[in-house]
Every structure is written in C-alpha cells, then in structure tokens.
Amino acid sequence: MPAPRIHDSVWPQLDALALIEGRPLVITDADEVLFMFLQGFEAYLEDNGHYLDLSSFALVGNIKNAATEEMAPVEVAKDLLDGFFRERTETMTPVPGAAAALAALSARVQIVVLSNLPEASRPAREKALALAGMAYPVVANTGLKGPVVRHMADIVKAPVFFLDDIPHNHTSVAQVAPDVQRVHFIADPRLARLIGPAEHSNHRVDDWAEVRLLIERELEALGW
C-alpha cells in the first residue's frame, strides 16, 4: 500500500494558511468537536423520513427509514449525509464552551480547523464558525488526516495538538506525526458512551474547559 498523501485539493488551502513558525498549533476537527453534528443530523433525518439507530459508533450503517424500520441502503444514507451538509452546515449548533476555550488558548497558540467535508461546503462551514465566535481558518480535507497534520507540524516546529472524534483519524496522525498530542473528543454524550478512548490517542476529554486546561498544562510542561 502506498504511503498516504495529501489530496491535490488540499494543497492550495495549506499554502494559504500562513502558519507561524515557533508558535504552538491546535488542529481541531469540526463535526462532534466544534459543532453538535449528531444532534443536527438527527433533526435532518427526522425531517426527511429517517432516523438514526444509535446502537453503534457508525453513521451510514445505522440510518433507518422511519416508516418501514428498514435500514437505508448505502446510496440513500450517503445522499442524506450530503444533503445534511449542503443544507444545514451553516446552522449547526456549536459545542458548548468551544469558542471560549479557543479564544483563551489563542493567546498562546494558533488554531486551524481540519474537517473532512466537501470543499463546496467550506464557505458555509466558515460562516457557521464565524457566527459561533470561532473565525479560524478551515481546511476542507479529503482522506486521511495524518499527512496534513505532519505537514503543518513541520512548518510550526512547536508543540501541536490534534482533536478529533473518530478513532481512525488518531491512528492516521499517530502513524506519521507521533510527536503531535492527540486528544480524543466526542461532544455528544450518547456517542461518547458508545466508545472508549481511541487506541492511538494520548488523552480522552469530552469537555472544552478541560481541553483548555490540558493544553495549557502540556505547554507549560514542555517549556512553552
């Protein structure tokens, strides 16, 4: 298997970031970390005749037709997910405490939002972040996150923190950027109960006030 690489559509976004060398960096996911993804998606499903059977930590395999109780075929599930991002990205509810924690951390770190979403949804995501008091640069990624995190860490040459809800994103970052501190964060309490700490994360924290304290503590321990 070839080594994972950065997708062509991501390079121009990375080049536009203007990351500062020598300043610590927080790279945060958006869905289920900055925005209440599940809550919003469930409301959208309900409006479209479906619901989420939350018996496991998966989306596409858990969507059911509300009338028939049957599992939605993969194509239907994907269409619903696409439709949700297209129609509701701008109006998603922010995770409580996220904006305040990031604002406080901004005194010492730079912040980038790294979200796997269609590039066409990036302006809506930026708008939602600005509305929520989190107007940080957004990279709309495709595929594994590890190579993108590696690239950013190489530029800043300072402590880097990575936050994400999905375990395989932590695995990807651990593989190519083991020096980056990985925080497993799941905003929705129901989802959070479904899985334990990601195997390749360093910390499991589901509360932004605690994330702030953790990052501040780690920066001090590292002499920053």
Ligand SMILES: [Mg+2]
């Ligand atoms: Mg996420």
